[in-house]
Amino acid sequence: MSITHHPHAETLAELASGHLDSGRSIVIAAHLERCRACARQVRLLEAVGGQLIEDAVPEPMSEGALARMLGLIDAAGPIAAAVTPDLASQVTGETAPLPAALSAHGMGGWQWVGPGIHRRMVEVSDDKGARVFLLKARPGTRMPDHTHTGSELTLVLSGAFSHSGGRFGPGDLEEADDSVEHQPLVEPGGPCICLVAMEGSLRLKGLAGRLLQPFLRL
Amino acid sequence: MIAIEQWAGSAEWSARPRPRSGVGSFVRASAMPDPQPDVTAADLAGLLDAVGRQDRAAFIRLFEHFAPRIKAMLMRSGAAAAQAEDVAQDTMLTIWRKAHLYDPSAGSAAAWVFTIARNRRIDVARAMQRTLAEGDDQQRDQADDQPLPDAVLASVELQSRVREALKGLNPDQQRVIVMSFFEDRPHAEIAEALGIPLGTVKSRIRLAVQRLRDLLGELQ
Numbered sequence: 001m002s003i004t005h006h007p008h009a010e011t012l013a014e015l016a017s018g019h020l021d022s023g024r025s026i027v028i029a030a031h032l033e034r035c036r037a038c039a040r041q042v043r044l045l046e047a048v049g050g051q052l053i054e055d056a057v058p059e060p061m062s063e064g065a066l067a068r069m070l071g072l073i074d075a076a077g078p079i080a081a082a083v084t085p086d087l088a089s090q091v092t093g094e095t096a097p098l099p100a101a102l103s104a105h106g107m108g109g110w111q112w113v114g115p116g117i118h119r120r121m122v123e124v125s126d127d128k129g130a131r132v133f134l135l136k137a138r139p140g141t142r143m144p145d146h147t148h149t150g151s152e153l154t155l156v157l158s159g160a161f162s163h164s165g166g167r168f169g170p171g172d173l174e175e176a177d178d179s180v181e182h183q184p185l186v187e188p189g190g191p192c193i194c195l196v197a198m199e200g201s202l203r204l205k206g207l208a209g210r211l212l213q214p215f216l217r218l
Numbered sequence: 219m220i221a222i223e224q225w226a227g228s229a230e231w232s233a234r235p236r237p238r239s240g241v242g243s244f245v246r247a248s249a250m251p252d253p254q255p256d257v258t259a260a261d262l263a264g265l266l267d268a269v270g271r272q273d274r275a276a277f278i279r280l281f282e283h284f285a286p287r288i289k290a291m292l293m294r295s296g297a298a299a300a301q302a303e304d305v306a307q308d309t310m311l312t313i314w315r316k317a318h319l320y321d322p323s324a325g326s327a328a329a330w331v332f333t334i335a336r337n338r339r340i341d342v343a344r345a346m347q348r349t350l351a352e353g354d355d356q357q358r359d360q361a362d363d364q365p366l367p368d369a370v371l372a373s374v375e376l377q378s379r380v381r382e383a384l385k386g387l388n389p390d391q392q393r394v395i396v397m398s399f400f401e402d403r404p405h406a407e408i409a410e411a412l413g414i415p416l417g418t419v420k421s422r423i424r425l426a427v428q429r430l431r432d433l434l435g436e437l438q
Contacts, residue, residue: 008420008424009423009424009427009428010405010419010420010423010424010427012427013395013398013423013427014398014404014405017336017398017399018336018337018339018340019398019404019405022344041427041431043324043325043329044380044430044431045427045430046325046329046332046333047325047326047328047329047380048380048384048395048399048430049329049332049333049336049399050325050326050327050328050329050330050331050332050380051328051329051380051381051384052291052332052396052399053284053287053288053291053328053331053332053335054259054287054328055381056287056290056291056294057290058286058287058289058290059286059287059289059290059293059299059302060286061285061286061289061303061306062303065285065303065307066278066281066282066285068307069281069285069307069310069311070274070278072307072311073274073277073311073314076311076314076315125344
C-alpha cells in the first residue's frame with residue numbers, strides 16, 4: 001500500500017535544519033522510516049547543510065583545542081560497538097510494531113479517553129509542549145468533529161481513517177492546523193493506531209462534542 | 219553563491235554575534251568564485267572511514283577541517299565564540315565515537331557531520347532549557363541521531379550536485395534556505411525578520427525545496 005499523504009516540504013526543512021520541536025520530530029522521523037521519498041528529501045536537505053558547512057569560512061579554534069580534544073579521545077578508550085536496544089519490535093498491544101523513532105522514549109499505559117478511543121502518552125522532553133501520544137480507535141469509530149487550536153501531526157501506524165481531506169492508511173501523515181476542520185471515520189477492519197504530536201488542544205464542535213469535551217482530554 | 223557574506227572572507231562579522239535582520243547582503247554574489255577546497259569530499263569520506271577504525275591521525279585531519287567550520291556555523295547562528303567552540307569540540311568527540319556508524323553510500327561526510335553538529339546544538343539548547351525549567355529529567359530525543367537507512371545517493375556526486383543546485387536558486391529562495399539553516403529561529407521569526415507573512419516564508423521554503431529537487435532531478 002503506497003503512501004499518499006506526506007509532510008509539507010517546509011516541515012522537512014525544519015527537521016533537517018534542526019528547528020523542529022522534539023514532539024513533531026518524533027512523528028516525522030517515524031514517517032521517514034516508512035517513506036523513502038521523504039527520507040530522500042531529508043537526506044537532500046542534510047546534504048545542503050553539509051555543503052553550507054563546507055562553504056563556511058573557518059573560524060579558528062582557540063589555542064590548544066586540538067590537544068584537549070586528543071586528551072578526551074585518549075581518555076575515552078576504545079569504542080565499543082554501539083548497542084541499540086531493539087525496542088522497535090515491541091508491539092503496541094495490537095498488530096503494528098512501534099516506530100524506531102519511539103525507542104528512546106518512555107511510554108505510559110493505554111488510557112480510555114472516549115468511546116472506542118484509547119491513548120498512550122509518549123514521554124518527550126521539550127520546552128514547546130507538543131504532546132505526543134499513540135491514539136487507538138476501534139473500527140467504525142467516528143471521531144468527534146473538531147478543529148485545532150495549534151498544529152497537529154498524525155501518522156497512521158495501522159488501520160486507516162478517512163475524512164473530507166482523503167483516506168489515510170499506514171505511513172500516511174496528516175498535517176492539520178487551525179484552518180482544518182474534520183471528522184475522521186475509522187475504517188472497518190482493524191483498529192486504527194496513530195502517532196500524534198499536538199500543539200494546543202482540540203476544539204470539539206456540535207452538541208455531542210461539547211458534551212464530550214470534558215471527557216476527551218486530548 | 220549560497221555562501222554567506224562572512225564566508226566570502228569578511229572579517230568584521232565575527233564582531234557581531236547575529237547579523238542584521240535585513241539580510242539584504244546575505245548571500246555572496248554569484249560572480250565570486252567558490253573557495254578552493256583544501257580537502258575533497260572523497261578525502262573526507264575516506265578520513266571518516268579511517269576514524270571509524272580509530273585512526274588518530276585521520277581524526278586530527280578531520281578535526282582541522284571540520285572543527286573551525288562547525289564553530290563558524292554556530293557563531294553564524296548567534297552562538298558566542300566560547301559556546302560555539304564547546305559545541306564544535308563536543309561534535310568532534312561524537313564523531314570520534316560514532317564514525318564507525320557512518321555509511322558513505324548514505325550521504326557525504328559533510329552531510330553526516332552536519333547532522334551530528336545539528337543534533338549536538340539541539341541537545342545543548344534543550345539542556346539549557348531544562349536547566350532553566352528545573353526538575354525536568356526526561357530523556358533527550360535521539361530519533362534522528364543516525365543517518366537514514368537509505369543507500370541510493372553516491373556521496374561525492376551528491377555533494378557537487380547540491381553545490382550547483384544551491385547556485386540555481388533565486389535570491390529569495392536562497393535567503394529562506396540559508397536563514398532556516400543558519401538563523402537559529404523558527405519560521406515565524408524569519409518572517410518577522412524579513413517583514414513578510416509566515417505563509418510566504420513557508421511557501422518560499424516549499425518552492426526552494428521543490429526547486430532543489432528538480433535541479434537534482436534524477437536523484438529523486
